[in-house]
Amino acid sequence: MIRSLLIPNRGEIACRIIRTARAMGIRTVAVYSDADANALHVRQADEAVHIGPSPARESYLVGDKIIAAAKATGAEAIHPGYGFLSENAAFAQAVMDAGLIWVGPNPSSITAMGLKDAAKKLMADAGVPVTPGYLGEDQSPDRLRSEADAIGYPVLIKAVAGGGxxxxxxxxxxxxxxxxxxxxxxxxxxxxxxxxxxxEKYILSPRHIEVQVFGDTHGNIVHLFERDCSLQRRHQKVIEEAPAPGMDEATREAICAAAVRAARAVDYVGAGTIEFIADASDGLRADRIWFMEMNTRLQVEHPVTEEITGVDLVEWQFRVASGEPLPKRQDELSINGWAIEARLYAEDPAKGFLPSPGRVDRLLFDYRARVESGVEEGDRVTSFYDPMIAKVICHGSSREEARAQLLHWLDSSFVGPLHTNKGFLHACLTLDAFAKGQVDTGLIERAGDALTAAPEPSPLALAAAGDRFRRDWLDEGDWDQRAFHEGMFGFRLNAQPRLSVDLFAEGKGYEVTATQQKRSTGLCSDRERDGTIVVTEHGHSHFFTLTPPVAAGAGGASDGSILSPMPGRIVSVDVAEGQAVAKGQKLLVLEAMKMEQALTAPFDGMVADLKAVAGAQVAEGVTLVRVEKAG
Incomplete structure (x- = not known):
């Protein structure tokens, strides 16, 4: 068995690997960039090595530094997690050439499945159904467009080496x-x-179904059933579950058998996922499910499979990498209940899912659910990497029980002062179609702004804010007199003691009444360090303050100045100074936290002051371009 392990990753997946390694008595070595010097995975590992500056391309993506760190610390093996170098065949080979154990598939398997065009040809030869499309070598724009025209619209353009x-x-x-x-x-x-x-042909009622497979060095390959990852936004998974809603046994048997054939075709060893796309316009049917790609690594959503099978997939990875056979045969694996996972991100859905990096001053998690996180209270969510705060996994005897548990977690947990997608997740889970299991990859897009709009606080939320204000800020024994003397609140003689105060949330003012009698609203409330009162309702956090919001200054879009909404790199500048532009026209593209965001003209006008330069790094709040209004 492996005795020592280096993890060239960060965040929740590094912490997840450390947990299983520790339980198995394996010594762990973390690596970290400048931005992660005090990160949770560094604190949890037995040893940690600094590998470079904050940008991933100068640290987590530099294979030579990682191998050198493993050698220097005496690590026997490397577990890459997911992302970064996890599906880099050259790195896997370099690890093995250095005499280290690679906790993952053979480099040849990674290569075979890493390029989508070659993988599809290989799968077709293995008898695995694939979607109609063009996989040719001619990459000229004219040829690609003619092929798309021949396939028939809508079509999907996909990077050959893409993922995520x-x-x-x-x-x-x-x-x-x-x-x-x-x-x-x-x-x-x-x-x-x-x-x-x-x-590829774009499927109009698509379901994203994937199958967890596992192979060992003794020729054994099993599947651990399917997951449904259909609830997506811009091809990014939002909520995953296992098993898949509406999956009958015949279709399950067919899709899982196809997944095993796919894994055998590349002599697969370790944990992998075969991804399929299903046309669900007439329910799930074996003849309407096609191979998309294989992920030759552990998936972000692997916990839902663990919850329904009782298997620790990371432990299996360690055992297989150590030369052991799979711990279980296919007939020893079964489905127990239902599991649903949600990805909690530091982002603001009401502002186009803009990342919300910063310090986590308050973190209140309901740990009755399984929470996989790389963040603790006092840590920072940095702009250099993915803004994930945690994955939350709920398991129940039925799908409805798991869904209800996850909704409860979203209502009873809080992260601040960062904006999160908690309210968005709650809204997704309460969609009628999701509740009925009628999910496809276009559901979120069809639901539109209803999922992302910041709701007004209800009377219940206002009452909770008022009561929390009284409880946290006023002396329990003499709060009326104190309020009167400070001149802060309304005071009435010969009436039930009460407070009447103006609070502000989401840019609006509310008169809030708090009574001396304690009330239980059933809503989660908290007070941040700056005195802001936070009340969580339907997953959405309302931030109440005593003072009205400061009006936007000259830097706002109202005067045509376009500011950098976050630290990042300018990918492209699409206009020139003096150019006429129309409202909504793309001015430039900013990349931050692995996301591209187009900044557009706020009105018709002319580019008067262009400061943005392609390739430049910019800080938050910097003026990038100014548009003068037409007329």
Missing amino acids: GKGMRRVDRTEDFADALLSCQREAASSFGDDRVLI
Whole structure:
């Protein structure tokens, strides 16, 4: 068995690997960049090694530094987690050439499945059904567009070396193909160093179904059933569950058997996931499910499989990498109940899911659910990496029980002062279609702004804010007199003691009444260090203050000044100084926290002051461009 392990990763997945390693008596070594010097995974590991500056390309993506750190600390093995170098065949080979154990599949398997076009040809030869599309070598724009025209719109442009929702664009008309292709190629080159693409038929009622497979060095391969990852936003998974709603035994047997055939075709060893796309317009059917790609690593959503099977997949990875056979045969694996996972991010759905980096001053989690996190109270969510705060996994005897538990967790947990997608997750879980298991990848897009709009606080939330204010700020024994003397609140003689105070939330003012009698509203409330009162309702956090919000200054979009909404890198500048622009026209693209965001003109006008330069790093709040209003 492996005795010591280096983890070239960060965040929740590094902490997840450390937990199982510790339980198995394996010594762990963490690596960290400048930004992660005090990160949770560094604090939890037995030893930690600094590997470079904050940008991942100068630290977590530098294989030579990682191998040198393993050698220097006496680590026997390397477990890459997911992301970063986890599916880099050259790095895997370099680890093995250095005499270290690679906790993952053979480099040849990674290579075979790493390029989507080659993988699809390989799967077709293995008898695994694949979606119609173009996988050719000719990458000229004219050829790609002609192939898309022949397949018939809508089509999906996908990066050959893509993954994680990056390098994908849906195109509905031939007129839009050229711009979508250019954007996809640019993102693919930036994310994967490879701008080649393939074209696929876009399925109009798609379900994203994936199968967990596992192989060992003794020729054994099993599946651990399916997961449904259909609830997505811009090809990014939002909520995952296992098993898949509406999956009958015949279809399950067919899709899982196809997944095992796919794994055998590349002599697969370790944990992997075969991803399928299903046309669910007539329910799940075996003849309407096609291979998409294989992820040759542990998936973000692996905990839902662990919850329904009782298997620790990381432990299996360690045992297989140590040369042991799989701990269980196929007939020893079964499904027990239902599990649902939600990804909690530091982002603001009401502002286009803009990342919300910063210090986590308050973190209140309900640990009756399984919470996988790389963040504790006092830590920072940095702008250099993915803004995930935690994964929350709830398991129940039925899908409805698991869904109800997850809704309860969202209502009873709090992260502040960062904005999070907690309210968005709550809204998704309460969609009628989701509750009925009628999910496809377009559900969130169809639901529209209803999922992201910041709701007004209800009377119940206002009462909770008032009561929390009284409890935290006023002396329990003499609060009326204190309030009167300070001149802060209304005071009435010959009446029930009460407070009447103006609080502000989401830019609006509310008169809030608090009584001396304690009340229980059933809502989670908290007070932050700056005195802000936070009340959570339906997953959404309302931030109440005693003072009205400060009006936007000259730097706001009202005067045409476009500010950097977050620290990041300018990917492209699409206008020139003196150019006329229309309202909504793209001015430039900013990349931060692995996301691209287009900044657009607030009104018709002319570019008067262009400060943005492609490739430059910018801080938050910096003026990038100013548009003068027409007329």
